[in-house]
Amino acid sequence: MHRQYLQEKLSQHSAFDQNEADMLAQTIQFVSRYNDCFERSLSIGHITGSAWIIDLDRSHVLLTHHRKLDQWFQLGGHSDGDPNTLDVALREGMEESGLDSLSPVSETIFDVDVHLIPARKDEPAHYHYDVRFLLEADRHTPLTISSESKDLAWVTLDDALSLSQDASIKRMVAKSRTLD
Numbered sequence: 001m002h003r004q005y006l007q008e009k010l011s012q013h014s015a016f017d018q019n020e021a022d023m024l025a026q027t028i029q030f031v032s033r034y035n036d037c038f039e040r041s042l043s044i045g046h047i048t049g050s051a052w053i054i055d056l057d058r059s060h061v062l063l064t065h066h067r068k069l070d071q072w073f074q075l076g077g078h079s080d081g082d083p084n085t086l087d088v089a090l091r092e093g094m095e096e097s098g099l100d101s102l103s104p105v106s107e108t109i110f111d112v113d114v115h116l117i118p119a120r121k122d123e124p125a126h127y128h129y130d131v132r133f134l135l136e137a138d139r140h141t142p143l144t145i146s147s148e149s150k151d152l153a154w155v156t157l158d159d160a161l162s163l164s165q166d167a168s169i170k171r172m173v174a175k176s177r178t179l180d
Contacts, residue, residue: 023113038081048131054105065152073164075096
């Protein structure tokens with residue numbers, strides 16, 4: 001029952017391209033197969049929630065320079081048992097940015113990505129089945145860098161492409177260019 005919310009959202013999501021369609025299918029299968037898909041303790045992988053945060057005029061996106069992975073990404077994190085991935089994205093977006101006001105542009109899924117997290121000390125390599133939501137905030141609001149980040153920055157969509165070579169960042173920038 002606790003997976004139903006995400007299963008419904010995933011079934012309603014239209015993939016942007018074939019790569020995302022493949023990852024959407026993988027995520028649907030993963031959620032259907034594992035009752036504990038929202039738990040970090042599921043060592044093969046788990047559901048995560050991310051926030052693609054755009055500013056009010058849709059010209060900038062908020063990125064974090066991830067401390068452990070040493071790359072620029074959207075904000076987000078582990079579900080830690082919470083099956084409401086939109087709430088996870090909102091919580092992580094606020095925690096990692098210090099923003100106290102984030103609003104969903106839509107409650108529909110914005111993007112789905114599956115990526116391998118490399119092994120670290122006591123944690124084996126595993127997959128993040130990342131469900132992303134489009135959120136908005138005022139880019140003039142002060143930011144607070146969390147311990148998970150080296151930096152935070154509002155960047156133009158073009159600059160996001162310069163900062164990150166990640167295929168999912170490129171896909172989300174392309175999707176952002178189609179927004180009203």
